Every structure is written in structure tokens, then in C-alpha cells.
Amino acid sequence: MNSNARLILVTAIIAAALVGGFFLLTPHAREVRVASPSPAATASATPAITFKDAFKKGVHTFSGTVEAPDACASVSAAASVATSTDNPRIILDLSMPATEGLCLELPTPVSFSTTFAASSSLPIEVRVNGALATTTP
Numbered sequence: 001m002n003s004n005a006r007l008i009l010v011t012a013i014i015a016a017a018l019v020g021g022f023f024l025l026t027p028h029a030r031e032v033r034v035a036s037p038s039p040a041a042t043a044s045a046t047p048a049i050t051f052k053d054a055f056k057k058g059v060h061t062f063s064g065t066v067e068a069p070d071a072c073a074s075v076s077a078a079a080s081v082a083t084s085t086d087n088p089r090i091i092l093d094l095s096m097p098a099t100e101g102l103c104l105e106l107p108t109p110v111s112f113s114t115t116f117a118a119s120s121s122l123p124i125e126v127r128v129n130g131a132l133a134t135t136t137p
Contacts, residue, residue, distance in 0.1 A: 046133040049094070051112075055120045062092050063113040064135075066128065072103035079116035082125070089123045090116065096129060 051064025066075050076095045081088060094112060126133045 046128045046131050047096075047107075049126055049128070049133050049135045051092070051126070051135055053124060058119075059115055059117050060090065060120075061113070061115045062124075063111070065109040065111050066094055066096065068096060068108050068110040070099055070103045070105045071108045072099040072101070073108065073110055074099075075110045075112045077112040077114040079114055079118075081118050081122065087123075089125050090118050092124060092126045093130075094126065094128045094133075 047067040047069070049064060049066050051062055054061040054063070060079065062077065062079060068075065073096055078093050078095070080091050080093070082091050092114070096110075126135050
């Protein structure tokens with residue numbers, strides 16, 4: 001074998017190794033992994049709520065915190081009595097509108113407070129943006 005043929009053979013082997021390595025080591029469209037959702041995204045749609053009810057002279061004072069998805073969130077609270085059903089209850093409705101613009105997406109506790117006149121014997125149901133929520137004392 002002359003030196004010219006050896007040079008062509010070595011060049012072909014190196015080129016084949018580079019092309020083969022490229023195809024083996026780069027991800028193909030069918031192999032691209034979809035990022036799994038974060039634990040916060042897979043958690044329930046309603047945030048964690050901690051509240052207390054202070055009852056004095058026929059007036060409930062509801063106060064507490066709700067776990068907002070970001071630091072720019074705001075919460076408003078309103079209470080009402082649901083009497084249209086067989087089991088009357090107090091509905092504490094927390095409204096947390098979506099924030100717009102740039103904001104630090106870090107779960108943040110946001111305080112709320114509201115007062116409402118009702119009987120002390122009625123059970124309390126908490127809703128966030130209309131969805132039933134679970135609470136911790």
C-alpha cells in the first residue's frame with residue numbers, strides 16, 4: 001500500500017468515527033424528554049390556607065394566610081351565608097386573581113381578613129376562586 005492510500009484510509013476511518021459518534025451522542029426528536037412538571041404544578045389547584053375564626057357578639061372575624069403562587073399576588077376575602085341548601089353554612093370566599101407581568105415565582109404566604117355577622121353554630125366552607133379548599137387551623 002502506498003502512503004497516499006493509507007492517508008485516505010485513515011481519513012475515512014476518522015470521518016466514520018466522527019459521523020457515527022455524532023449520530024450516537026446527539027438526541028433525536030423521538031428521544032427528547034419532556035420536562036416533568038414541578039411538584040408545585042402537580043399539587044392540587046387550591047393553595048394551602050391557614051385561618052382562624054374569632055367570634056364575638058355575633059360577628060365572625062376570619063383572618064389567616066393563603067399560599068400564593070408568587071410574591072406579587074393579592075387576596076381579597078368575603079363571607080356569606082349559603083341558605084339555599086338543606087345545610088346552611090358560612091362560605092368564606094377568597095379571591096386571588098392571576099398576576100400579570102414579571103414576578104418572582106416563589107410560593108408566598110399572603111394575609112387576608114374579613115368580618116361577617118352570622119350564628120356561631122354554622123359550619124365554615126372555604127373557597128379559593130370558587131374552588132373548594134382545604135384548611136389547616
